[in-house]
Amino acid sequence: MSDQKTGPNHVAIIMDGNGRWAVQKGRPRLFGHQAGARRVREIVEACPDLGVRYVSIFAFSTENWKRTQTEVAGLMALFRRYIAKEMQEFMRQGVRVRFIGDRIKLDRKLRELMDEVEELTKANTLTDLTIALNYGGRDEVARASRRMARDVALGKIDPETVDETTLARYLDTCFLPDPDLVIRTSGEARISNFLLWQSAYAEYEFIDTLWPDFTPEIFQGLIEQYAGRSRRFGAVSA
16 A cells, blocks of 8 residues: 555544633633533634545543533533534534434433434535544444344344454444544543544544644644655555
8 A cells, every 4th residue: 555645534533621721711611611612613614624524523421421410411511502503503514413422321302402413414515523422432332243243143244254344334433434633632642432443543643732722723733744644554665
């Protein structure tokens, strides 16, 4: 395989640092999450000009339920307000919105809004925004494995033919290409259970900027930096 030196088609973002940003300003953590939600729109708007077709954001992990009840309740209310408020804006921008993660634990109103925005934007083709909500990479693989095992038991799949491609069809992200670039803000250098299967050959950028301070200009700089990398996928340079 020849070296690939083009911009990323799919960028995944771990939006970290909202709480710390708010604390630094002497404000409640939820204030930081609100600022972070506003930042999402700017980054999504920047994608077409940067050649990014797919952008996936990590909004709430399966581990985030461990946070205080007050913060979790505030986040769920924020998600409901954000989706309801942004639906028409997504339509105006030609953004298709989809969600990944286990929806069962989410409240009914939020699930209904998620279904509504997915249906409303399903014909949009300019940018694909995927929001990971109650998502964990290990949980995703476990759920996919259960679904695949049921189909094996029903005789729909020959277990001897199961390979990576087979399992990938059962993942939440079956409609997405693998991410080319994964960005994590706030200075933490870990992937926190995000897109574990899909990011096997992704390039990573861990930056110190807190998410509410992550501007389209910073985003553009990372895209340009990525374009200079050689991605060999295990092969040797020509």
